[in-house]
Amino acid sequence: MTAAAEFVEVSQKFGDFTAVDAIDLSIPQGKLTTLLGPSGCGKTTSLRMLAGYSAPTAGRILIDGVDSTKLPPEKRGLGMVFQSYALFPHMTVADNVGYGLKLRGITGPARRARITESLEMVGLAHLAASRPRKLSGGQQQRVALARAIAIRPKLLLLDEPLSNLDARLRVQMRSEIRRIQSETGLTVVLVTHDQDEALEMSDEMVLMRAGKIMQQGAPSNVFGSPTNRFVAEFLGYENFITMTDGSLHTVRPEHLEVAPAGRPVIDGGLSLPGTVTDVAYRGVDVLVTVQSTDPSGLNVTLVSDLRADTAPPVTVGDRVTVSAHQTRLVPIAA
């Protein structure tokens, strides 16, 4: 697997604040990579450094194997879609899409053909003559995408591209972006704080915190085997249990069974006694919170996410046994 772009010990400091802390990162060719993390984790700063809008204070950035650390954005040949879309208000949709083409010496019929092709890819060829402000948010987003892909970029960079759209449109645009990625074969880097978006869209997922990469890999690997507590918590693991040997394990709420006295518990796995402190009915499922003591003797709050139709009838104050299969226990670094 060749790298379309590479970060070599890249840091970015703003005064005393370290936004990105000596990260090494490899963006695989022809894949969709997401940079995921809470705000302030350095994901957007990393994307801006890759695009050339902000120079790293240390380290090197390679694009197609060429050291591009000092290249200005206009020499990098990357396509960027901004969170605000940044469509030129004084130009028509077609001129927005054609802006980068003119600068590449593509004019006349060739330019028009490429504009139409790019707009067709996002399904907006009929709006070529409109002004951006006449378009809906979703349409503006598509124009921004068309403008970025029209220049046949080495990489397509997307900065929180879906965060300004309503929920329904957001889900629709996820598959739209995936479709464009597979049709064009482009290498895509997408920044997001939404783990669902990252899990659904990525080939490769990079989880960041406080300027450092916490874990990188295919979504199913990262989701199934988080290596540290931060990643686990970020991806919705809520139960952290310390074993007698001091090792830390985590379990997803949906893998934790709750059984009142006399009901069967899962054999050969984790099994802890406890008291129900909260029951929250949520329609499809029900969340049961149990106060318990883990094998190492620490008090822990465990959360179990049960299917509402098969959940045992428990109420606050009930003595219960909480259990999970051995295979559901994920060992993590503290």
Place this chain on the structure above:
Amino acid sequence: MKTSRPVAGTLAVAGYIIMIVPILFVVATAFSAGSTLKFPPDGLSLRWFGEALSYDPFLESLVTSLQLAVASTAIALLLGVPATIAIHRGRLPGKNIVESLFLSPLIVPELVVGLALFQQLVITYNLENASVLLIGHTALLLPYAVRVTGASLANADPSLEEAARGLGASPLRTFVTVTLPILRPGLFSAALLGFVTSFNNVPLSLLLQSRDARTLPVTMLDYVQQSYDPMVAATSTLILGATVVIAIIAERTLGFAKIFGGINR
């Protein structure tokens, strides 16, 4: 005007009446056939318009006023626009101080500025009054150039310029094809406001006048002190007419909302 807001509506109508009615008196007096400035006029004629248009001091000072307004507006924009861009887009240390400096002529009384310029430049350095007048007016207009164009920039998304760079435009190309078009409504309104402010200015022009650097308002003021005939009213009416024509052209070509809102989207 929506009838659902009676208080605001009434106030607005009252405001228009207070502003417009005195002007109507002046306009009516301008058409007088008599020789004193009074209402109602003694008969109707265009006599005083003819007099105004052939009165050399007014014509000469009109040329001075126009030259001064155009030149000071142009210089203020040439100085103010790069400053605005540096304030809003650059990584300028202490940009608030710089902006306050450019806005300060708005706060300092014009008489004080005029006196200071007179004392320092005319007396001490013996500069020509015309040059000092130009310097004074330019300083007076700088806040408009910085503020009004700044409003256009402040409203515009800074990602626009980054997007242009990312698509392959050099910094100069980005400035010409993206930043300037964003600034255009702001530039228009700054130019219009600057021109009108300079053209109407009395305090600075009064303090820095000389025989060959006297603006129309100062000359008119001078004239009113000596004689009380309707020629001044006729001149005012002509200026009013010209202003209305400029306003209509501006409205037709750009729209007031766009000019004075500095709105881009």
